[in-house]
Amino acid sequence: MMSETRVVFLFAVWVLAVVSAAADDGLTRRDGQYVRLTTDLASEEEVQRLVESFDAAVPQWIQFWNLSNSDFASFQVDACVMRDPERFKRQGLIPENVPDFPFGYAQGQQIWVHAQPSEYYTRHLMLHEGVHCLAFAAFGGAGPTWYQEGTAELLATHAGTGTELTVNRIPANRQEVPYWGRFKRMAQQRRDGMIPSLSTVMGYQPDLKGNVGTYGWSWAAAMLLHAYPEYREAFFAAAKNGRTVGPGFNRRLERTLGQQLPILAARWQVMSQDLDYGFDWSRERVNLSIDDPIWDGRSLTATVAADRGWQSAGVRVPRGARLRLKASGEVTLARTTRPWISQPRGITFQYHRGRPLGQLLLCVLPNATDFDAATVGPLPMVELSDEASIDIPQFSWLLFRVNDDVGKLEDNRGHYEVTVSR
Ligand SMILES: [Zn+2]
The missing domain is CATH 1.10.390 (Neutral Protease; domain 2)
Structure with a gap:
């Protein structure tokens, strides 16, 4: 033993x-x-x-x-x-x-x-x-x-x-x-x-x-x-x-x-532009459907939350439509040092990706994408600020977001309102 x-x-x-x-x-x-x-x-x-x-x-x-x-x-x-x-x-x-x-x-x-x-x-x-x-x-x-x-x-x-x-x-x-x-x-x-x-x-x-x-x-x-x-x-x-x-x-x-x-x-086109550090799917899923109704021309109001990614107005706008957009509201973009208050024009002395921080962004995203194209181009963006008139070249969704770093949305507060009319 x-x-x-x-x-x-x-x-x-x-x-x-x-x-x-x-x-x-x-x-x-x-x-x-x-x-x-x-x-x-x-x-x-x-x-x-x-x-x-x-x-x-x-x-x-x-x-x-x-x-x-x-x-x-x-x-x-x-x-x-x-x-x-x-x-x-x-x-x-x-x-x-x-x-x-x-x-x-x-x-x-x-x-x-x-x-x-x-x-x-x-x-x-x-x-x-x-x-x-x-x-x-x-x-x-x-x-x-x-x-x-x-x-x-x-x-x-x-x-x-x-x-x-x-x-x-x-x-x-x-x-x-x-x-x-x-x-x-x-x-x-x-x-x-x-x-x-x-x-x-x-x-x-x-x-x-x-x-x-x-x-x-x-x-x-x-x-x-x-x-x-x-x-x-x-x-x-x-x-x-x-x-x-x-x-x-x-x-x-x-x-x-x-x-x-x-x-x-x-x-894919939307995500590929924004995917970066801090990208958060719970904020960045884009609500799109082929069943989204065609816009009937009646005035509608979209709410654009500052703590979310691209947000659809919920309709598909037909080719040839001429839209008038009017934006209002105020959002708070919290930063570690100090919070910034912004209106739809954005804060012109703070920039993110070449545009004023807090600016209301509009993307007119075509319903039809050339699935076989080798590359995808930048998002078709429209300068909006407070008011704009735009012509819609093809069936499209209207997507909005507040210009900010995808990794810094968490502590943003408030929303803009956009009225879309003929
Ligand atoms: Zn491998």
Whole structure:
């Protein structure tokens, strides 16, 4: 019989060997419930947080896809997070058939991730590749590029770390997500007039160069489909076609969406202009419907809340209509230092995106969008201020919003009123 001290001692040695000891190759190995991590990261704390973060994310993914916990009780991913990939190659930890990749790669239940200059981004990529593994296990594949990368980004973009991690979060600010860079690249494309249309995004081909814009817009597409309850069923049903990577996947999804496609394209155009740090879907869903009545010419009043994104007047205005708009009211745009009071003309010494802060914005958004166009243009905006007369060139919605940073709507108060008449 062994003495109790000896048992404890042997147990301690075993724990050291299995859980955290550096093996002969000098790499650190640490196991969680859903991940077996091998890494050359120097920080023990970061290694610990990576494992805890992965373990916190997996149950959220399982719930997101409405999978059964028991089916995935033994789901486990072998992960290499690498500062110096050569070390991993020498140890035979990267199989020959794994291509060169700039960020991360997933194959079966194995992932490889290049450690990034920030802890957030390393963790993000590890989660991103992990989502692919779950899709392979749950659906036999993750669909074409946009859906594969879009859903991985959706479930990898997170707030918090370790046991506090929450996935599917739009970053509140740049400081939260150093080196992630999606919004920076997307803003650049916006400035260059190169915002891809939804059909361009859905047609993305596999790209091993890891174009950050491709990831960002794919994420935006997945988010859009998930954000509106009326698309959600089609979005989730698509996952079940994960084995299909060819055009059949999109065709099926488009068929399911059917008549909603023009609305989806319109919402894409609106979202793609505004998606940025602090974007909050509970404020930014745009109420549009193909069943919105045609405006009968009778005068109507729209209320434009300062704490919301684009708000529709609720009608479709026919081609050839001539409108007279009159705006009134006052809103408070709260800022940390001081609140600004604004009228529809805006505050002319404070600017957001080249227009006065607090200005009432009007977008005349066509009902019909060229779904097959490669890019989407800027929103057709009209200078409104207090009063304006406008001609409507084609069937359109009237959308209004108060000019402000999408990340700073929460503490805005009040609304404008706009009267629309002939
Ligand atoms: Zn990916």
